[in-house]
Amino acid sequence: MPETFRKPRPEWLLLALLMLAGCGDSRLPISLPFEAMYDGRPVDCESAAVRLNDLRLYISEVTAVMTDGQQIGIAFIPDTDWQNDTVALIDLESGDGACRDGTPETNHELQLLWPEGEVRQLKLTVGVPFDDNHADPLAAAAPLDDSAMHWHWRSGYKFLRAGVEVDGDSFWLHLGSTGCEGTTGDIRACNAPNRVTLTLEGFVAGRSAAVIHLDRLFAGIDLSDGVPSDCSSGPFETDCDAVLANLGLAAGSAMPWLTLEPR
Helix, strand or coil: CCCCCCCCCHHHHHHHHHHHHHHCCCCEEEEEEEEEEECCEECCCCCCCCEEEEEEEEEEEEEEEECCCCEEECEECCCCCCECCCEEEEECCCCCCCCCCCCCCCECEEEEEECCCCEEEEEEEECCCHHHHCCCHHHCCCCCCCHHHEEHHHCEEEEEEEEEEECCEEEEEEEECEEEEEECCEEEEEEECCCEEEEEECCCCCCEEEEEEHHHHCCCCCCCCCCCEEECCCCCCHHHHHHHHHHCCCCCCCCCCEEEEEC
8 A cells, every 4th residue: 555644535525525516415524533542541552551552443334313313324435445335444553563463554534424413323333244244355345355354264354453552461352253154255144243333422523533442442351460361252262251241242231432522
């Protein structure tokens, strides 16, 4: 990729505006930025204390819940790098510092076509839709052409790669569907789909940011015992117990690890 820092290009928003104007559509293009925090402080790959060692996630199925209860599916604005019309890849790691397995390209924003009216809630899914998840990755276009985000041995994508480290200790999570029956291109079902659907309060178009609270995502993980650990979504991995519960995918109380905050 020729760029060292990729961001949603203004020409895509201009093209969207021209297309909408031409067909009389009242929807408007907006950006929803994503940020990472730990204990209320911004965190990146080179933070002084707790720092990222990875943070990438697929977003799909965005829905606006209006004040009258109506639910409106939100369209993505496709581009050549980070999102097609059904799924987007958010990449907050920069390949620097502790993010040794990352890349310098980043994407901090969703680009969406937003309806008129007052919104009460925003719903979204962390994950890739079933058919896309189990299609042939070698034939996939962006953002599903990223080999680092695919679990070839599980015939699907990693919906979320997230990790933090401190001096002498670390934890990372790779979340994706497990226990899938069949082969790539012919998966019939998965015992643990592991898509996370979130309902977020307080959305204001153009004035809200999605904040990933890594301390809440990894609540219950000991980062002071000097023993690095990880979770690959396996049903028998004890290191997965706390984080899958925090995500709402296992017994326990889900944590508000992704919230909307004023920009």
